[in-house]
Amino acid sequence: MRKTFRDKNNFEYWDERWASLEADEPMKNIHSYPLKYANLVVQNKDQKILEAGCGIGRILRYYHNNGYKITGVDFIENAINKLKKIDPTLDVQKGNILDLEFENKYFDVVLAFGLYHNFHSEKLHKSISETFRVLKRGGKLCASFRADNIQELIIDWIRKDKNSRHKEFHKLNLTKKEFTKIFEDHGFEIKNVFNVQNMPFLYKFKFFRSKKHKKFDENKARQEGYKLSFIGQLIQDFLIKFFPESFCNIYLLIAVKK
Numbered sequence: 001m002r003k004t005f006r007d008k009n010n011f012e013y014w015d016e017r018w019a020s021l022e023a024d025e026p027m028k029n030i031h032s033y034p035l036k037y038a039n040l041v042v043q044n045k046d047q048k049i050l051e052a053g054c055g056i057g058r059i060l061r062y063y064h065n066n067g068y069k070i071t072g073v074d075f076i077e078n079a080i081n082k083l084k085k086i087d088p089t090l091d092v093q094k095g096n097i098l099d100l101e102f103e104n105k106y107f108d109v110v111l112a113f114g115l116y117h118n119f120h121s122e123k124l125h126k127s128i129s130e131t132f133r134v135l136k137r138g139g140k141l142c143a144s145f146r147a148d149n150i151q152e153l154i155i156d157w158i159r160k161d162k163n164s165r166h167k168e169f170h171k172l173n174l175t176k177k178e179f180t181k182i183f184e185d186h187g188f189e190i191k192n193v194f195n196v197q198n199m200p201f202l203y204k205f206k207f208f209r210s211k212k213h214k215k216f217d218e219n220k221a222r223q224e225g226y227k228l229s230f231i232g233q234l235i236q237d238f239l240i241k242f243f244p245e246s247f248c249n250i251y252l253l254i255a256v257k258k
């Protein structure tokens with residue numbers, strides 16, 4: 001377990017980040033994280049789906065536009081307002097994963113990408129128990145968590161000059177064992193845990209980005225995935241093939257409420 005620190009607290013970080021971006025276009029690439037994994041648990045259009053921590057909506061909009069019953073919740077008001085403005089038919093609301101307003105056993109599926117690693121200690125447990133509470137028995141959870149590994153250490157090290165004096169908790173990094181145990185302890189049955197590449201550290205260097213991504217455009221990267229150049233991808237493929245645990249960004253868990 002390792003904690004990453006920055007200059008802003010969790011709320012300030014997300015508030016500022018989402019304020020600086022347009023609402024997402026729906027994701028396009030079904031082969032990239034997170035859509036690829038969400039599709040493993042979203043199975044039909046009768047399911048009630050919650051996207052907890054929906055941000056600026058790349059997943060929410062994808063499923064909504066394809067006729068699924070999906071509700072998005074996020075605690076950042078500017079993100080919710082952007083989504084309501086771009087598509088008033090979206091079912092999206094301001095809410096806190098630590099205290100959800102839904103009744104017990106309401107959802108068939110919960111999607112939570114990059115959400116739980118915003119917490120540690122009691123809040124982490126509370127966020128997981130709230131998820132457990134709103135899921136139906138047999139309901140499925142698809143969730144990602146920042147990996148405590150070399151890849152994320154390098155990413156934090158690249159930002160070290162910017163971060164060195166910062167004391168605000170930013171993210172929790174967990175090993176795969178720690179990540180699965182915490183969900184098991186809350187009563188989930190773990191079906192699968194994947195090593196996932198989201199944004200490799202190589203993407204931080206212009207040289208290793210694909211041609212269309214040389215000029216960094218976060219909305220585009222969020223929609224298409226963080227695409228590397230041929231050489232960048234070759235190196236990343238090598239690292240992932242031989243050191244999958246050390247060079248993924250996140251662990252992605254599929255679990256069922258027993």
Ligand SMILES: C[S@@+](CC[C@H](N)C(=O)[O-])C[C@H]1O[C@@H](n2cnc3c(N)ncnc32)[C@H](O)[C@@H]1O
Nearest residue numbers: 014053054055074075076096097113114115118
């Ligand atoms: C990594 S982003 C992921 C956004 C979206 N799921 C996606 O994949 O594009 C994590 C999201 O969790 C939200 N979040 C963090 N703490 C939260 C809380 N206590 N309650 C609700 N949302 C929260 C942040 O505002 C942010 O939008």
